[in-house]
Amino acid sequence: MEKTSIDQTEGLFCQSCGMPVAETELQGSDKDGHKTEEYCIYCYENGEFKQPDITLQEMIDLCAGYLVEEGVGEAAARQMLGRSLPLLKRWNTGTAGN
């Protein structure tokens, strides 16, 4: 398996949506209520994904919407997300896409 890394691995990023979770208040929680640095509060809370059935493509659509609101061009946002999200733990399951 080829291992690909992204520049952002040094910081804390949600392993589902890629959002920075450096601040504890943005971090999700496990089933015991402990903060987890792996996921953000919007994706993961009390040990469960908030959108357990969301697909990678839907996540890209969702995140692209937020980036566009922040002034990022939609094409650029989708390109960036399409490259980075598949590498995150939630999506990088070892099953090869296309």
Ligand SMILES: [Zn+2]
């Ligand atoms: Zn997230």
